[in-house]
Amino acid sequence: MKISGKTRVVGIIGSPVGHSLSPAMQNAAIDELGIEYVYVPFPVEPDFLGQAVEGLRRLGIWGFNVTIPHKSTVIPFLDRISPEAELCGAVNTVCREGELLVGYNTDGAGFLASLREDLGHEPCGSSLLLLGAGGAARAAIVALAAAGAARIVIANRTRERGAALVERFQSVFPAVRFVISSLVAEELGGHLREADLLVNTTSVGMNGTSFECLPLSELRSTGKVYDMVYVPAETPLLATAKARGLAAANGLGMLAAQGAAAFSLWTGREAPSAVMRRKLRDELEK
Template identity: 45%
Template sequence: MTEIDGFTRVCGLIGLPVAHSLSPLLHNYAYSRLGLNYRYLAYPVQPDDLQPALRGLTALNFSGVNVTAPHKEAVIPFIDRLDPVAAATGSVNTICCREGKLEGYSTDGEGFLWSLQEEGNYVSAGKSVLLLGAGGAARAVSYALAAQGINSLTILNRSEHRANSLAEKLQALFPSLSLKAALLTTGSVKCYLPQVSLIVNSLSGDPWPWEEMAASFYEGTLVYDLRYSLCRTGFINWAEKSGAKVLNGLGMLLAQAALSFELFTGVEPPFKLMKKVLTEVNC
């Protein structure tokens, strides 16, 4: 890795919490292998400190930052320019600092689709999907799936109002998409499980012990947990024991990180090397 000096460009991750993140590992490994004079750090940012933190990015000449929960939606009022996907989804996971301005992008959806297709061998068009959660990641993923031509989407969330709000936004963008929104309960999950071929969990935490809930899946159902804990989550264990195919969010992390890397540096990411370093990290 190059030595830090007065020309070193700084990138990072803002969110809360961020200590668990693998993004610094991925980005710094890629910088090192390509000999780029960049560093990537994780910055825990409280919600009340979000605006001054964003102002500091341009003042300190950051190259850019990734954005994770709980800030993916909250950053939008402070962004000078949004790319079309970020504007449509209402979610930003990548901010670039250019000419004193903040530019917001959403690479989550594209990263999710790469993982879904390459790792899950799943074709979205014409399928029925159940989405758990309605936050920033859920917005990006649901938009990406709708753009791929899914037939129906059911959104379950702990706040029914947020589920309805996301459904209304998607309906305006995709009038032919069959949409439902409801409160997340064990009853609503059990009701919709047999009706879909893809279940996406975007919840930051488990609403109940999944292992205690009996499940009946449609044959061949793929269950995707957007969380990328290297240890298996209770959600993943429950789904697999109930007969579903499972994926966690490591593939999505990899793909969205590669897209962000290119936005920050203007250099093609060493995708295979970044993938290799992820496979070498053990629980």
């Protein structure tokens, strides 16, 4: 990696950021293309977010990713956000455009790219069951609805959160049939029988946890399963899906693809996606 007075600095802000795989992934892409960029982590506590963004602006930082807990709270400190970020209510990538800091959300694009590459799934016209109603679910819903999904069931522990998402998105995507569900097995079973794709947008699956209420046997044999969790590489949900012979994938592809989209926004270059994904795998195997 070449560092000079012309090197453009990009990075990631969050709290914590020490665990982030983005520096390794992005710097591998930078090295592959031989461009004068460097990607560094910036730990930023919530109380200092506004000051940190202003500091990044004044230092001439070329762009940065945004991770937990700042994806929504960073918005007031930016000059403009993209339509996708506005719909999601969250920003994960910021670009310097002239004197402005502009926020984007590449999570949805990364999710769709991974669905297509890892599962061969095209959302247009399909019926989907989403587990969870948090930020990852919002990004997935926006991406799936924009891609032409016919039916999206939002299953969450508290129905109120699911209802809030339906209220947020139904008028924006009137062609999509939105349905609210609890996480009760009987109700989930009915939705699984109609689903082409099951998506877990929650943290369930980390540390070996599982959805004990999920009757996966009700999912048709052509159904597919996507788990946004990527550590461990095979969650209990994915293990069960594969044991039933279902097509299944974890969230590593989404992580790589959203990073590739951010890379292209900053550099104007096509990201070396295969290199980025390979670097992520290497880091996770350490």
